[in-house]
Amino acid sequence: MKRQFAGLSMLLLFLLVLPVYAGAPLDTVQADVNKVLDVLRDKTLNNEMKKEKLRVLYGQMFDEGELSRRSLGLNWRKLNPAQQQEFIHLYREVLEKAYIDKILAYTNEKIVFTKETMLSTDQAEVQTKIITSSKEIPIFYRVILKDGAWKVYDVFVENVSLAMNYRSQFNSLLAKNTPEQLLEILRKKVKGQ
Amino acid sequence: MDLFGHMSLQEEITNLFPMNLTSSGNNYGEGMQIMKRLSFWVWLFFFLTGGCAHRPDPVPSLSSSLASFQPRQFMVASNSEQIALVLPETLARSGNGSGDDEGNLNRVPEERMATTADPLESFQSSPEPPEKAGSEKTESKGDLQDEKEAGEEKEVTIADPLEPFNRAMFQFNDKLYFWALKPVVRGYNEVIPEPARISVQNFFINLAFPIRFVSRLLQADFSGAAAEFGRFVVNTIWGVGGLFDPSSSRQLNIPKGDADLGQTLGVYGLGQGFYLVWPILGPSSARDSAGLVGNYFLYPVSYIPPLYASFGVRAYEEVNNTSLRIGDYESLKEAAIDPYVALRDAYAQYRQKKIEARKGKSEPPKPGGVR
Numbered sequence: 001m002k003r004q005f006a007g008l009s010m011l012l013l014f015l016l017v018l019p020v021y022a023g024a025p026l027d028t029v030q031a032d033v034n035k036v037l038d039v040l041r042d043k044t045l046n047n048e049m050k051k052e053k054l055r056v057l058y059g060q061m062f063d064e065g066e067l068s069r070r071s072l073g074l075n076w077r078k079l080n081p082a083q084q085q086e087f088i089h090l091y092r093e094v095l096e097k098a099y100i101d102k103i104l105a106y107t108n109e110k111i112v113f114t115k116e117t118m119l120s121t122d123q124a125e126v127q128t129k130i131i132t133s134s135k136e137i138p139i140f141y142r143v144i145l146k147d148g149a150w151k152v153y154d155v156f157v158e159n160v161s162l163a164m165n166y167r168s169q170f171n172s173l174l175a176k177n178t179p180e181q182l183l184e185i186l187r188k189k190v191k192g193q
Numbered sequence: 194m195d196l197f198g199h200m201s202l203q204e205e206i207t208n209l210f211p212m213n214l215t216s217s218g219n220n221y222g223e224g225m226q227i228m229k230r231l232s233f234w235v236w237l238f239f240f241l242t243g244g245c246a247h248r249p250d251p252v253p254s255l256s257s258s259l260a261s262f263q264p265r266q267f268m269v270a271s272n273s274e275q276i277a278l279v280l281p282e283t284l285a286r287s288g289n290g291s292g293d294d295e296g297n298l299n300r301v302p303e304e305r306m307a308t309t310a311d312p313l314e315s316f317q318s319s320p321e322p323p324e325k326a327g328s329e330k331t332e333s334k335g336d337l338q339d340e341k342e343a344g345e346e347k348e349v350t351i352a353d354p355l356e357p358f359n360r361a362m363f364q365f366n367d368k369l370y371f372w373a374l375k376p377v378v379r380g381y382n383e384v385i386p387e388p389a390r391i392s393v394q395n396f397f398i399n400l401a402f403p404i405r406f407v408s409r410l411l412q413a414d415f416s417g418a419a420a421e422f423g424r425f426v427v428n429t430i431w432g433v434g435g436l437f438d439p440s441s442s443r444q445l446n447i448p449k450g451d452a453d454l455g456q457t458l459g460v461y462g463l464g465q466g467f468y469l470v471w472p473i474l475g476p477s478s479a480r481d482s483a484g485l486v487g488n489y490f491l492y493p494v495s496y497i498p499p500l501y502a503s504f505g506v507r508a509y510e511e512v513n514n515t516s517l518r519i520g521d522y523e524s525l526k527e528a529a530i531d532p533y534v535a536l537r538d539a540y541a542q543y544r545q546k547k548i549e550a551r552k553g554k555s556e557p558p559k560p561g562g563v564r
Contacts, residue, residue, distance in 0.1 A: 073348075094528075094530070095528075097527075097528075098524065098527055098528030099524075099528065101524075102524060133387065133391070134387070134390075134391045134394070134517045135517070158543060159542065159543055159546035159547070160538075160539045160542045160543055160546075161542060164348065164349065164538065164542060165535055165538050165539055165542070166530070166535075167348075168350070168534055168535070168537070168538035169529060169530045169531045169534045169535055169538070170530070172531060172534045173530065173531065185530065186530070189530060
């Protein structure tokens with residue numbers, strides 16, 4: 001009787017645990033980053049082609065909705081669904097504009113995947129380091145399990161959260177502006193420069 | 194004298210007893226070896242399964258159950274009350290799947306974390322943010338989804354009652370950077386190759402050893418202080434006065450760290466106070482400004498005889514440091530929608546995280562399995 005119970009509880013444990021290991025967070029992020037690096041190292045592609053490929057990879061790697069929601073925090077609810085969709089779109093472009101040159105400037109710096117920490121059953125942090133000639137830059141990815149896949153919803157560069165950094169800016173803007181005005185600011189930001 | 198009898202006895206002893214001894218010794222030795230081998234495998238098994246909870250490994254069941262439970266506790270273990278709070282949450286997550294309850298339970302410990310992390314901070318914040326927080330709380334009662342979102346991250350906020358002054362100083366520093374520092378740094382980069390600039394940076398980092406050493410001691414982080422001391426000795430002697438960094442070589446690998454007095458005050462539990470942008474020195478807070486004064490006196494460069502020479506050396510140090518991260522400020526500015534707020538938030542987050550990491554360090558070691 002006791003043994004049966006033990007066997008049952010073991011089975012239960014396996015059942016509970018297996019979905020979590022559908023794809024280990026660190027492996028997923030590592031695979032995604034390697035795909036990005038493959039594109040960046042590919043000398044047959046020009047920058048435009050690289051950008052095109054990276055956009056596709058970005059969509060696979062990131063959970064844009066989650067990132068956008070977290071970047072707006074409580075203000076997310078102040079946007080109506082159409083505005084939310086436009087925000088997701090504009091936010092992606094803002095991020096692309098901000099970081100694509102940095103990413104394309106990659107020159108074989110070493111990226112080390114140091115560890116993974118489960119924050120809860122469906123969220124994890126994957127810690128990585130970029131090692132350049134003069135310094136090491138810690139980059140942590142926060143990933144969330146959705147529909148059996150781990151997707152990035154926040155990136156911490158030198159311990160500074162991307163989503164939180166933008167949230168502080170959006171918060172201060174939305175304190176004085178309406179959501180529509182915020183979108184207008186973003187449209188200008190995307191078009192300009 | 195019964196010589197024969199004695200002999201026979203001795204023979205008996207040598208024949209039987211020593212034999213017995215050696216044979217039993219052999220048995221014992223073998224047994225030991227088997228035991229050792231066995232314990233090695235047991236140890237290996239536990240190492241593989243439990244030792245690296247952060248890393249996926251061949252035995253998924255044990256490690257992942259560890260991984261899903263332990264780090265959570267590890268992160269909040271600073272307060273025993275919070276551990277108790279984590280448990281119902283994890284139970285709720287694995288137990289019932291109803292999303293609303295989950296979000297609700299989820300919110301509690303994380304909100305606690307945010308408020309207990311820095312008691313002074315919330316106290317010292319400007320009149321505007323608490324008002325906001327209050328309204329957020331009442332509003333969010335109706336919407337659990339949003340509540341969950343807001344509770345996911347520890348929100349690091351810094352009060353900014355002097356915003357107009359700070360913005361003016363930000364503008365001033367911005368212009369100083371683009372009009373003065375950057376052109377100088379560009380010229381400097383043309384003349385001095387990167388390895389030399391890295392060496393100069395190493396030299397100044399090594400020279401600032403007293404700041405880190407004293408801060409670590411004050412934080413009661415004695416192993417950290419010892420590591421700093423080791424780095425200083427090694428880099429000063431074998432690194433030619435600090436120009437090179439043999440401590441970071443693969444053989445020695447003494448961890449690099451930074452510590453300063455503002456951080457130390459933070460470890461003591463003092464909140465950031467309010468945001469403060471100094472001309473030339475840049476972003477700071479009330480607390481870190483107090484730290485800066487102490488850092489000044491712990492930095493040997495401050496004692497170079499005429500004051501202007503000391504400032505000159507510091508200016509050169511700044512030029513050299515900037516030369517190694519030219520473009521960082523530009524990209525931060527470019528990525529930002531409001532650069533002033535972006536920098537303020539980055540500063541607050543960066544300092545806060547460092548302090549949290551230090552607070553974790555000075556506490557007794559965490560339960561095994563999580564490194």
